[in-house]
Amino acid sequence: xxxxxxxxxxxxxKLEEILQVSRxxxxxxxxxxxxxxxxxxxxxxxxxxxxxxxxYGINTGFGTLAEVRIDRKDLRDLQRNLxxxxxxxxxxxxxxxxxxxxxxLRANVLAKGFSGIRMETLGLAIDMLNKDVVPVVPERGSxxxxxxxxxxxxxxxxxxxxxxxxxxxxxxxxxxxxxKAGLKPVVxxxxxxxxxxxxxxxxxxVGTLTQLRAELLADVADIAGAMxxxxxxxxxxxxxxxxxxxxxxxxxxxxxEHLRRILKGSELVETHVNCSKVQDxxxxxxxxxxxGSAREGLAFARRILEVEVNSGTxxxxxxADTESIISGGNFHxxxxxxxxxxxxxxxxxxxxxxxxxxxxxxxxxLSGLPAFLAKNSGLNSGFMIAQVTAAALVAESRIxxxxxxxxxxxxxxxxxxxxxxxxxxxxxxxxxxxxxRSCLAIELLVAAQALDFRQPxxxxxxxxxxxxxxxxxxxxxxxxxxxxxDITAVTALVESGAIREAVLAATLN
Numbered sequence: 001x002x003x004x005x006x007x008x009x010x011x012x013x014k015l016e017e018i019l020q021v022s023r024x025x026x027x028x029x030x031x032x033x034x035x036x037x038x039x040x041x042x043x044x045x046x047x048x049x050x051x052x053x054x055x056y057g058i059n060t061g062f063g064t065l066a067e068v069r070i071d072r073k074d075l076r077d078l079q080r081n082l083x084x085x086x087x088x089x090x091x092x093x094x095x096x097x098x099x100x101x102x103x104x105l106r107a108n109v110l111a112k113g114f115s116g117i118r119m120e121t122l123g124l125a126i127d128m129l130n131k132d133v134v135p136v137v138p139e140r141g142s143x144x145x146x147x148x149x150x151x152x153x154x155x156x157x158x159x160x161x162x163x164x165x166x167x168x169x170x171x172x173x174x175x176x177x178x179x180k181a182g183l184k185p186v187v188x189x190x191x192x193x194x195x196x197x198x199x200x201x202x203x204x205x206v207g208t209l210t211q212l213r214a215e216l217l218a219d220v221a222d223i224a225g226a227m228x229x230x231x232x233x234x235x236x237x238x239x240x241x242x243x244x245x246x247x248x249x250x251x252x253x254x255x256x257e258h259l260r261r262i263l264k265g266s267e268l269v270e271t272h273v274n275c276s277k278v279q280d281x282x283x284x285x286x287x288x289x290x291x292g293s294a295r296e297g298l299a300f301a302r303r304i305l306e307v308e309v310n311s312g313t314x315x316x317x318x319x320a321d322t323e324s325i326i327s328g329g330n331f332h333x334x335x336x337x338x339x340x341x342x343x344x345x346x347x348x349x350x351x352x353x354x355x356x357x358x359x360x361x362x363x364x365x366l367s368g369l370p371a372f373l374a375k376n377s378g379l380n381s382g383f384m385i386a387q388v389t390a391a392a393l394v395a396e397s398r399i400x401x402x403x404x405x406x407x408x409x410x411x412x413x414x415x416x417x418x419x420x421x422x423x424x425x426x427x428x429x430x431x432x433x434x435x436x437r438s439c440l441a442i443e444l445l446v447a448a449q450a451l452d453f454r455q456p457x458x459x460x461x462x463x464x465x466x467x468x469x470x471x472x473x474x475x476x477x478x479x480x481x482x483x484x485x486d487i488t489a490v491t492a493l494v495e496s497g498a499i500r501e502a503v504l505a506a507t508l509n
Contacts, residue, residue, distance in 0.1 A: 003027045008104070008126075009034040010112030011310050015302070018208050018309065021104045021129065022097035028104065028129045030111055030122065037113025038122060040320035045116035048325060049075060049190035056316055056327050058116075058191045079193030083160060086153035086197055089138030094151070094205070096166060099134045101205040102155060105309055106196065112310075115195045116318040116325075121186050124159055131181040136164035136171060137202070144333030144422030145411055147313055148202030151423070156196040161185030191318075199313035200333045204305065206426035207340050211301055213433045214343050217440060218295050219500045221350045222255055223466050224443040225287045226262040228357040229280075230459035231450030232367055233272045236263055238285045251299070252292030259287065261507040262462030268454055281366075283356040290353050297346035301339040308336055333422025337405035340425035344432040348397040351432075351439040355390040358443050361450045362387050373449045373477075380480045383446050386487070390442045393435040400428045441490040444470060444499070445483075452476045465506035466499050 006017055009031035020026045030038075048055045049072070059075060094102065107125045110117045128134070135158040141150035157163030158174040165177035178185055188196075229236070239259045244252055263269070279285060316327040362383050364371040374382025404425035410417045448470045451459060458464055473489045493499050 005029055007031040008108045008111050010037075010108055010110075010312075013104075013108050013309055015208055015212060015305060015309070018101055018104065019212055022101050022209060024100065024132060028107070028126050030107075030126060034111040034113065035119065037320070038111065038115075038117060038119055041113050041116045041318040042118050044318055044320050044323055044325070045191050046189075055325055058325070075190045076187060079188035079190070080160065082193040083153050083156045083188070083197070084162070086149050087157050087163065089141035089150040089154050091138050091140035094137045094139050094202075096134055096169065098205045098209055099137050099166070100129065101208060102137060102151065102201055103129050103135065105201040105204055105208075106152065106155060106199065108309065109199055109201065109311070109313055110195070112312050114312040114317045114319065115314045116191045117195050118186075118189060118192065121159060121188070121192055121196075124183060124186055127183055128158070128165075128178075128181070131183065132166075132168050133158065133174075133177045133181045133183065134166040135174070136166065139206075139423075139427060142202055142423035143409060143411055143416075144200065144203055144337060144420035144424070145331075145416040145418075146315065147197070147199040147331035147333065148423055149197050151202035152197040152199060156193065159186055159196065160188060195314055198315045198331045200308060200331065200336055200422060201313075203333050203336045203340070203422035203426040204308055206423070206430050207301075207336055207343075208305055208309065210340070210343060210426065210429045210433050211298065211305055213437070213495075214298050214347055214429075215302070216497060216500060217347065217350060217433065217436050217494070218291065218298060219258070220440050220444075220494050221291055221294075221354060222258045222287070223262060223462065223499060223503050224354060224440050224447060225284070225291065225357065226259050226460065227447035227451065227463050227466060228361060228443060229259075229263065229284050229287075230266060230268050230463050231369075231447045231454065232280075232284065232360055233268060233275070233454075234280045234284045235277075236260075236266070236269050238280070239263070239288060244288060249292055249296065251295035252288045254295060255291040256288040262503060263460035264462070264507065265458075266460035266463070267458045268460075271457055281356075281360060283353050283360060287353070290349060294346035294349045297342045301343045301346075304335050304339040333420035334405065337420040337422035337425040338403075340422070340429040341401075341403040341405045344397075344425070344429045345401045345403075347429075347432045347436040348394070348401045351390075351394045351397050351436045354439045354443045355387070355394045358383075358387045358390050358446050361446050367450070369450060369453055373446065373453070374480070375478055382477065382480070383449065383483070386442050386446060386483055389487075390439045393439050397432045397435045400432050404428060437491055437494055438487065441487050441494050444494070445474065445486055445490050448474070449477060462503040462507045465502045469493060469499060469502045
């Protein structure tokens with residue numbers, strides 16, 4: 001069965017389509033109009049390369065060597081040497097989904113027609129995507145200055161038959177991977193080496209998948225919070241629309257409305273209408289305000305990413321219509337760096353308040369439930385250390401939320417005197433998203449146990465749907481067991497989107 005097609009043109013790529021490519025679910029093709037632009041910009045580069053006028057990146061050196069003129073006979077060696085010398089990455093390789101996205105985003109930028117790439121080279125990048133030849137790209141080594149030079153150089157290595165690649169998930173020398181896929185490496189011509197490594201695509205690859213996970217986690221955080229509200233017999237009144245109408249932040253209003261849908265139809269709320277408690281703790285009562293501000297931050301980051309993945313980030317840029325080749329700074333990663341710092345902070349916010357809700361449930365003086373939600377507490381420790389794990393993740397997330405975007409360290413003999421640290425911000429954001437996913441899985445697991453003690457009275461429809469899904473994978477804990485298995489099972493439900501989908505289906509009406 002053939003996969004659906006995805007046309008790339010450099011202008012219209014959506015974040016959700018990027019997710020499909022990360023999962024190898026579509027066949028990528030170059031849009032016909034994009035091919036014409038690519039050919040036109042290449043023709044201009046060829047004319048300049050054939051002349052004697054110095055033009056940066058075409059017949060000169062790079063960075064602080066930009067004033068060094070290169071002989072025409074050495075232009076191929078210039079481009080090859082650039083790739084070899086810049087492939088200085090260290091650390092673990094990017095996970096396959098991120099490396100696929102890196103390849104896609106670079107191809108999409110080239111498709112804009114402002115890069116001067118040859119169709120042969122762009123075609124090989126697209127063929128690699130479709131035949132599952134994925135570059136091995138070490139994730140450390142970019143300061144986000146002239147873009148992600150080191151990571152993109154490792155990508156470019158595969159195009160010239162150097163370095164390593166994964167073929168159908170198996171790591172091997174790139175020549176072997178290309179051969180197995182029925183592909184041949186290219187010999188880079190004038191400007192092509194520079195074209196392949198100038199840009200923000202590595203930080204965007206990590207950042208886009210982190211952003212999409214963060215948006216999923218924002219929905220799951222509301223679900224987990226609603227489950228905790230029901231498990232603790234919390235009030236629904238703080239979510240009433242009139243409260244949020246007088247402080248109309250879009251994120252806050254959206255979360256309050258989401259909570260009302262999830263909690264709709266609750267029988268539990270009727271059991272404590274006349275209770276003596278006046279107000280719930282902030283971690284319950286202020287869910288719309290805290291979760292809502294996180295959503296506002298994620299909305300900002302999405303706007304930045306949607307622009308960046310369809311932007312020309314090369315240097316120099318090739319403008320075929322005016323026959324000009326102009327040096328600028330579109331490769332600078334500052335927009336992405338700031339956006340990913342915001343994502344990390346937003347997710348840390350969600351983790352922090354989630355951990356406090358877990359404490360509310362496991363602390364008998366706060367919950368009115370058995371200590372640590374354990375039967376025969378003392379003999380059993382219940383969820384005592386689950387809360388400790390959440391606390392550890394929150395503590396580390398707070399450290400990782402120190403912004404990378406305000407940092408800079410000069411490079412390239414002072415030519416690159418202000419850098420973005422965009423890849424650092426993206427990698428931090430990815431790590432915080434993994435911690436947030438685990439924190440929310442712990443809250444979901446603990447809240448399900450709390451709801452067990454409220455049976456047979458039913459919670460809201462959305463809460464019930466999440467509870468039943470969790471109980472389909474993880475049974476009630478009667479006695480102590482290895483909780484890490486339970487956390488892993490619920491984490492998988494979160495990451496797959498299954499919990500969000502189950503709650504959405506239950507709350508459509």
